[in-house]
Amino acid sequence: MNLRFILCCALSLSVGHCNARKCTTRRTTGYPTSTSTSVSSAAPTCSAAPSTLHLKSSPYENYFISDCHSSGQVVVTSPAEGDDFTVIAPRLLFAWPAGNSGAALLFVPDNGINGSLTIEAVNSSTGTPLGPIYNPAPAGAKNQNASYGISTHVSLNSTARLNVAILGSIRTIRDYVEGPSILRPEIQSALKFEENKDGGVTISRLWLDNTTTTTVVFSPASDNIKAKVNNQSVTFAAGTWAVNASFNYPQPTQLGDKQVLQPESYNLIERNATLVESLAFLSYTDKLLAGAWRFLTYFGRDSMIATLLMEPVLSQGKGGAIEAVIAAVLDRVNSSDGSVCHEETIGDYSTWQNLRESIPSTAPQCDYKMIDTDFYLPILMNQYFVLNPNGSARTSEFMKTGVTFFPKDANLTYGDMALKTAERIMEKAAPFASNQSIANLIHLKDGQSVGQWRDSGSGLGGGRIPFDVNTALVPAALRAIGSLSRHGFFNHSDWKETADAYAKVWEDKTLDFFTVTVPESDAKDLLKAYVNASSFAGSDQSGSIDGDVDFYALALDGSNDQAKVKVMHSDTSFRLFLVNGTDDAQLSAFLNDTAKSIVRTFPAGLLTDVGMLVANPAFTGVASDAKTFATNAYHGTVVWGWQLAMMARGLELQMSRCGGNSGSASAAPPAFCGDKAVYNNVVAAYNKLWDVIEANSEHLSNEVWSWTYGDNKFKYIELGALPPPPGSNPVESDIVQLWSLTFLAVKRNGKFRDS
Numbered sequence: 001m002n003l004r005f006i007l008c009c010a011l012s013l014s015v016g017h018c019n020a021r022k023c024t025t026r027r028t029t030g031y032p033t034s035t036s037t038s039v040s041s042a043a044p045t046c047s048a049a050p051s052t053l054h055l056k057s058s059p060y061e062n063y064f065i066s067d068c069h070s071s072g073q074v075v076v077t078s079p080a081e082g083d084d085f086t087v088i089a090p091r092l093l094f095a096w097p098a099g100n101s102g103a104a105l106l107f108v109p110d111n112g113i114n115g116s117l118t119i120e121a122v123n124s125s126t127g128t129p130l131g132p133i134y135n136p137a138p139a140g141a142k143n144q145n146a147s148y149g150i151s152t153h154v155s156l157n158s159t160a161r162l163n164v165a166i167l168g169s170i171r172t173i174r175d176y177v178e179g180p181s182i183l184r185p186e187i188q189s190a191l192k193f194e195e196n197k198d199g200g201v202t203i204s205r206l207w208l209d210n211t212t213t214t215t216v217v218f219s220p221a222s223d224n225i226k227a228k229v230n231n232q233s234v235t236f237a238a239g240t241w242a243v244n245a246s247f248n249y250p251q252p253t254q255l256g257d258k259q260v261l262q263p264e265s266y267n268l269i270e271r272n273a274t275l276v277e278s279l280a281f282l283s284y285t286d287k288l289l290a291g292a293w294r295f296l297t298y299f300g301r302d303s304m305i306a307t308l309l310m311e312p313v314l315s316q317g318k319g320g321a322i323e324a325v326i327a328a329v330l331d332r333v334n335s336s337d338g339s340v341c342h343e344e345t346i347g348d349y350s351t352w353q354n355l356r357e358s359i360p361s362t363a364p365q366c367d368y369k370m371i372d373t374d375f376y377l378p379i380l381m382n383q384y385f386v387l388n389p390n391g392s393a394r395t396s397e398f399m400k401t402g403v404t405f406f407p408k409d410a411n412l413t414y415g416d417m418a419l420k421t422a423e424r425i426m427e428k429a430a431p432f433a434s435n436q437s438i439a440n441l442i443h444l445k446d447g448q449s450v451g452q453w454r455d456s457g458s459g460l461g462g463g464r465i466p467f468d469v470n471t472a473l474v475p476a477a478l479r480a481i482g483s484l485s486r487h488g489f490f491n492h493s494d495w496k497e498t499a500d501a502y503a504k505v506w507e508d509k510t511l512d513f514f515t516v517t518v519p520e521s522d523a524k525d526l527l528k529a530y531v532n533a534s535s536f537a538g539s540d541q542s543g544s545i546d547g548d549v550d551f552y553a554l555a556l557d558g559s560n561d562q563a564k565v566k567v568m569h570s571d572t573s574f575r576l577f578l579v580n581g582t583d584d585a586q587l588s589a590f591l592n593d594t595a596k597s598i599v600r601t602f603p604a605g606l607l608t609d610v611g612m613l614v615a616n617p618a619f620t621g622v623a624s625d626a627k628t629f630a631t632n633a634y635h636g637t638v639v640w641g642w643q644l645a646m647m648a649r650g651l652e653l654q655m656s657r658c659g660g661n662s663g664s665a666s667a668a669p670p671a672f673c674g675d676k677a678v679y680n681n682v683v684a685a686y687n688k689l690w691d692v693i694e695a696n697s698e699h700l701s702n703e704v705w706s707w708t709y710g711d712n713k714f715k716y717i718e719l720g721a722l723p724p725p726p727g728s729n730p731v732e733s734d735i736v737q738l739w740s741l742t743f744l745a746v747k748r749n750g751k752f753r754d755s
């Protein structure tokens with residue numbers, strides 16, 4: 001499948017950049033040096049055309065629209081020849097950040113022949129192809145909310161039957177799409193189907209809050225076409241239909257392109273228009289969203305990783321993007337134990353969750369099952385409030401802000417929440433600092449099979465003690481807590497020293513638990529066995545093995561009594577990016593081994609033509625791992641855009657420690673800088689990685705992608721276009737993912753080009 005990005009705009013491109021969100025408020029003066037300026041809160045006016053974006057990723061056509069009232073996305077899926085029709089079916093999907101809401105309409109060709117129905121969004125008088133819907137609450141009608149939505153025209157090339165309609169929450173839609181096929185009677189029974197006089201049909205559903213209604217109206221836009229309701233299904237004649245999807249729910253305030261970027265980075269608005277538009281679509285005054293369409297809501301890990309990587313270009317100061325991220329995290333901390341919220345549940349889904357517990361309430365919920373997310377918070381806070389002068393000037397005002405998310409926490413401030421999280425981290429880190437046992441490493445929570453970013457059932461190969469958390473996030477968070485404590489945070493004067501003392505132990509003593517050494521001849525045998533087990537069509541690359549293969553386990557305490565999950569992986573990027581190890585012997589070996597894992601082609605290493613894979617199970621010696629980590633698994637032998645960025649930036653930061661001509665270093669350069677073999681391996685890894693990043697520039701803002709093998713190379717394919725692993729539904733990638741936009745800030749550093 002080929003993927004093309006097409007940037008469109010309601011305004012003509014020749015008018016200039018097509019993201020002139022004139023209808024949003026703008027900064028007034030002097031940003032960022034003045035600490036008193038902020039995004040103006042003057043009421044927006046809506047004179048400009050909405051900004052729109054079209055991203056094609058066959059078989060998905062993604063359209064975005066934003067104006068001062070609301071923003072939304074439409075995904076039109078139309079199977080084409082060559083698609084797997086059991087995976088790709090005709091679908092029209094609306095998604096809105098407000099309340100993480102949406103509407104999914106799933107069609108089948110009325111003639112029953114899969115692949116015979118084409119569905120397309122087309123330009124019309126109401127939109128190109130999307131137009132906004134905004135119906136203010138009638139004047140004087142106190143008891144009504146305005147309604148917001150999207151108007152478009154959709155053409156059907158043959159008679160279509162609407163089989164399934166899901167109106168309400170994106171989460172309910174995901175339960176169906178990924179579920180598999182879960183339809184909840186308490187949601188579906190509220191659907192109403194009505195034939196209209198014009199030959200069209202209205203589908204609507206009152207949410208469980210008894211207040212909000214999602215409404216989708218189809219009206220004929222071709223002559224003499226009709227829709228017929230038959231119980232809970234609708235038959236549409238072939239032709240063009242005007243479709244209006246809307247809901248009466250309060251909308252968040254979007255940050256426009258100039259509000260989400262630092263003024264120094266405004267050049268990106270024209271240079272990387274698609275990425276900036278995508279970033280703006282995900283950015284609101286109270287939070288940044290993780291991805292469109294599946295994760296159109298708060299995710300702690302995603303927003304903090306994205307912010308750490310994009311900090312140089314994101315807007316700073318009051319009302320800026322970085323503070324929106326930190327505020328969103330602090331707002332959602334569990335005030336009882338300081339844990340940081342992984343994912344929020346809002347809108348219709350939160351009401352549904354409450355009703356399941358017999359609580360008639362629309363109150364939001366948070367999921368605290370992750371073990372990694374807590375640690376990002378002090379790291380990001382230190383980056384912004386200590387290391388960034390614009391942030392440090394904001395510290396006292398920001399920390400006094402009252403939290404707003406959970407009514408029960410209304411008396412607490414951001415400072416209170418930050419302290420609770422730091423206390424939690426200090427407490428979790430203490431046992432290992434005094435006794436370096438496996439038991440004292442950070443484990444997944446009891447009863448949970450996930451806990452860090454590889455959050456799918458088999459993402460960690462059954463491991464319970466993840467590499468990233470223990471070797472990178474904990475020591476980095478401890479360093480950050482030490483630094484914050486020395487800059488007036490937390491009121492625990494002992495932390496000024498103990499946090500760093502703990503950090504040193506976690507930096508130096510965790511890596512050894514994860515080392516894996518595969519003797520050269522075993523490695524070659526394992527590669528041959530893997531190629532047989534996985535039916536991989538390319539070379540086993542055993543020729544590139546010139547010694548024992550050393551790498552780091554993805555996790556400890558794996559399934560089938562594996563003490564180490566011997567999956568080669570890209571989570572070494574966390575340590576490169578966040579930790580400057582000072583044990584020279586360990587650092588040299590770590591950099592050398594990590595570099596070689598990147599330089600070598602899969603299955604000997606992680607490199608492919610479509611990017612660095614996040615996992616390679618070739619060396620586990622467990623035959624079933626070939627399937628567990630296959631090309632169709634969410635955290636299998638697949639490529640994640642942000643992992644490429646973090647690895648690239650991490651390698652760059654480590655090389656920067658060498659000072660001299662190749663960087664600026666304050667401390668004495670580590671020993672690896674003078675070890676030609678190691679240093680050259682790192683430089684080679686950096687450059688190979690960047691070569692493959694550049695060769696895949698059109699895919700980089702995707703969440704995740706996969707490959708097929710043919711003509712002696714790895715070829716790009718949408719993850720969602722591959723048949724799913726047995727027993728699971730297809731995983732559709734988000735076309736726009738917050739942390740995949742990080743290449744806006746992460747650039748190839750010419751200083752480290754190899755000769």
Ligand SMILES: *[C@@H]1O[C@H](CO)[C@@H](O)[C@H](O)[C@H]1NC(C)=O
Pocket residue numbers: 085086087088089112113114
């Ligand atoms: C058409 O595709 C659906 C899945 O979308 C599948 O259940 C059905 O069996 C297919 N029908 C035919 C005739 O292949």
Ligand SMILES: *[C@@H]1O[C@H](CO)[C@@H](O)[C@H](O)[C@H]1NC(C)=O
Pocket residue numbers: 080115116117118157158
């Ligand atoms: C609709 O489009 C599909 C896919 O291109 C095609 O197979 C089918 O024949 C078309 N149907 C009609 C009635 O033209």
Ligand SMILES: *[C@@H]1O[C@H](CO)[C@@H](O)[C@H](O)[C@H]1NC(C)=O
Pocket residue numbers: 008009010123128129
């Ligand atoms: C629809 O309108 C957009 C914006 O004017 C334009 O870029 C696009 O080419 C149009 N599409 C078609 C199929 O005409």
Ligand SMILES: *[C@@H]1O[C@H](CO)[C@@H](O)[C@H](O)[C@H]1NC(C)=O
Pocket residue numbers: 126131132133134151217219243244
């Ligand atoms: C659909 O929305 C457009 C734009 O707001 C509006 O002009 C049109 O009348 C609406 N159609 C229906 C049937 O509500």
Ligand SMILES: *[C@@H]1O[C@H](CO)[C@@H](O)[C@H](O)[C@H]1NC(C)=O
Pocket residue numbers: 142143144145211212248249250
């Ligand atoms: C407007 O929306 C908010 C949020 O859903 C809700 O609390 C309020 O009751 C709504 N008002 C009316 C009159 O629908």
Ligand SMILES: *[C@@H]1O[C@H](CO)[C@@H](O)[C@H](O)[C@H]1NC(C)=O
Pocket residue numbers: 231232
């Ligand atoms: C309508 O659909 C429901 C649920 O699918 C089913 O239980 C009912 O029998 C159907 N009624 C008719 C008249 O087909």
Ligand SMILES: *[C@@H]1O[C@H](CO)[C@@H](O)[C@H](O)[C@H]1NC(C)=O
Pocket residue numbers: 334335336337366368
């Ligand atoms: C918050 O933390 C407390 C104490 O650990 C726990 O009992 C509670 O369940 C947590 N809240 C949520 C929503 O998980």
Ligand SMILES: *[C@@H]1O[C@H](CO)[C@@H](O)[C@H](O)[C@H]1NC(C)=O
Pocket residue numbers: 208209210351360361362
């Ligand atoms: C909505 O109304 C129903 C019926 O009156 C009631 O049972 C339910 O608790 C209400 N939902 C909420 C969230 O108040």
Ligand SMILES: *[C@@H]1O[C@H](CO)[C@@H](O)[C@H](O)[C@H]1NC(C)=O
Pocket residue numbers: 407408409410411
């Ligand atoms: C907040 O503090 C005030 C004054 O101390 C108290 O009356 C109120 O009950 C507190 N509210 C909550 C939600 O704890």
Ligand SMILES: *[C@@H]1O[C@H](CO)[C@@H](O)[C@H](O)[C@H]1NC(C)=O
Pocket residue numbers: 588589592675677678681
């Ligand atoms: C680094 O790897 C090279 C092989 O590429 C090897 O010769 C060298 O001994 C390694 N150095 C360290 C410190 O591991």
Ligand SMILES: *[C@@H]1O[C@H](CO)[C@@H](O)[C@H](O)[C@H]1NC(C)=O
Pocket residue numbers: 577578579580653654656657664665666
């Ligand atoms: C590691 O060193 C580099 C180069 O000096 C520096 O830019 C980076 O901030 C350091 N990272 C940490 C976590 O101290």
Ligand SMILES: *[C@@H]1O[C@H](CO)[C@@H](O)[C@H](O)[C@H]1NC(C)=O
Pocket residue numbers: 271272275697743744
């Ligand atoms: C941004 O635009 C520049 C100039 O066109 C281009 O070289 C660069 O690759 C773009 N960056 C990304 C992340 O697409």
